Amino acid sequence: KLFFTDYGNAAKVERCDMDGMNRTWIVDSKIEQPTALALDLINKYVYWVDIYLDSVEVVDYQGRKRHMIIKGRQIRHFCGLAVFENYLYTVNSDNLSILRINRYNGTDVQALARLDNAKEIRVYQKRTQTAVRSHACEVDPYGMPGGCSHICLLSSSYKARTCRCRTGFILGSDGRSCK
Numbered sequence: 190k191l192f193f194t195d196y197g198n199a200a201k202v203e204r205c206d207m208d209g210m211n212r213t214w215i216v217d218s219k220i221e222q223p224t225a226l227a228l229d230l231i232n233k234y235v236y237w238v239d240i241y242l243d244s245v246e247v248v249d250y251q252g253r254k255r256h257m258i259i260k261g262r263q264i265r266h267f268c269g270l271a272v273f274e275n276y277l278y279t280v281n282s283d284n285l286s287i288l289r290i291n292r293y294n295g296t297d298v299q300a301l302a303r304l305d306n307a308k309e310i311r312v313y314q315k316r317t318q319t320a321v322r323s324h325a326c327e328v329d330p331y332g333m334p335g336g337c338s339h340i341c342l343l344s345s346s347y348k349a350r351t352c353r354c355r356t357g358f359i360l361g362s363d364g365r366s367c368k
Contacts, residue, residue, distance in 0.1 A: 194223035208351035215252035259295030325350035
């Protein structure tokens, strides 16, 4: 799945399949300017920063179990969001500090370090990487991902895929080759 935020005409947090199909709104009320998003891949939770409402909130992948993590004026300076173990990590653009926040109750907010020009944060740790199983976009014996001549996108599951073409090409009737 692909998760993303939008604060155009109607602010929302959405998800879709990697090929863009099955687009679903998971948060579309009491939300104004969602700017940063983080996923708890193990427990299947979506965290987001709303800089207009000065809040960090969370829901499950279906948009249920919504609750506030932290609220306050300091939120409007948050850019980027990452989750690891019991904490959320963010960058405060006002003072360029990296903050750690207890993700269960919003307490224990600590400034960990200062970085010049930081605008995003990511956690890279072996335990945050999901195991890769065989999938529909694996390279076939001819070197083509999922049998697609240009681009292979996972669809509704790891067993399904959709072929797409680079700009200037159209997908052939076989659903795999680009012309």
